[in-house]
Amino acid sequence: MPFILSLDQGTTSSRAILFDQSGTAVSTARKEFPQIFPKPGLVEHDASTIWRTQLEVARSAIEQSGCPAHEIAGIGITNQRETAVIWDRKTGEPVHHAIVWQDRRTAEFCAKLTDEGLADEIQSITGLVIDAYFSGTKIRWMLDHVPGVRDRAEAGELAFGTIDSWLIWNLTGGEYHLTDVTNASRTLLFDIQALDWSDRMLEILDIPRSLLPEVRSSSEVYTSTCPELFGTEIPIAGIAGDQHASLFGQACHEPGMAKNTYGTGCFMLMNTGSKAVKSTHRLLTTVAWQIDGITEYALEGSIFIGGAVVQWLRDQLGIIQSSEEIENLAREVDDNGGVYFVPAFAGLGAPYWDGFARGAITGLTRGSNKSHIARAALEGIAFQVHDILKAMALDSGTELRELRVDGGATGNELLMQIQADLLGVPVVRSEAAESTALGAAYLAGLATGVWESKEAIARIWAERDRFEPGPGSPAMQANLGEWRKAVERTLR
16 A cells, blocks of 8 residues: 655644555654744744754654655645745755744835735735735845845845745755745745746845746656655655645535634635636635646635634633643633633734734623633634635635534634534534645645545545534624624724
């Protein structure tokens, strides 16, 4: 039986999972790495640490499985998307810490671009809104603020990449500088219709083309790893940003199907097929994947703070000792007691796109307690998801029939029930807990013949749990008005 190794490089950890042909995880290895916060609103990673931890977990997953490396048919890579790295082409040394997708240092620059009236043009080219979230303004910041970087970039000495590119560079000993269409579509530099880097966006952001990687499809044999890394060469055959990989892993292969990943943030994608739907509700139009020359698109809504709000309650507020305690604490009350929690710690993403918004807890009274705050935190995640999915339905003209979900927070059954009540449609948890890593494996397996088609992959997908809207649905939906008032208080 052939195996596929999935490298899942996330915001807080590097993971590797070895899958067999049935889509079952044979072995898993994970390693956290430090988050770097130079100032409030700034988030960085040490790119060298990312590479080191990713290599360590890949080797560990192979060793745990007992599978000889030569039996691995291919590697699929999925990654935190908009995080930006620039490195020296000769030495492979990064010129600065990687600037993470959550980082807000370029918010003022983004506001300037908006004030210059560029929003519509940029959206028509890239499918994106102007926001510090995306890689392009991060690149511009490093060119302008790290000594010598602009001159070296213009001389062709440096390379830019999202994390997939950085991993491939290192996996191939610096021989290959490439990315796929999904990651390229998140940079604010990519023309999603022409499927190439946009000269106009490079002009607007003053970025030299020589920095950029070659753009390839999401499923093909690109190259192989250096033999010394795993004792043999292993084909690298699939690449997709984490949310695109999750959409694929959830078998949302048909237009109108949607998924949400509840991770550090929350990320909803709806498949729109061969049509790039322009959003009129401040959602993103993005490339879903490209396979065998066929490009499919998606609408996306991004929430910057999802499960991270639970970590904040644990680490900063101290009202729980572990993330798992949040559900029992929230169940101690029947409702939120009029308390609303808008976790705008890093601004607000779709559909508000306010980089200057800040978090707020509203409706507090003398009767409010930590259980109300815990429940309001869970509801705050679900309310944000509701807002985006309703905007998706309006943009696409397709009413949501069900929401497929994955990510760590889906283990919180109260949150899943709140979500179903708010949406008024079933929330479906799949049998495969690792949809993101599995999606990357599927893309690599399609290219190497492990799976013959998308239809074969869809037959593997199985439902584990289904949360139907319950008796609490009318009450939850009645709270939407107060939620919107709470959001308005956080906006700039």
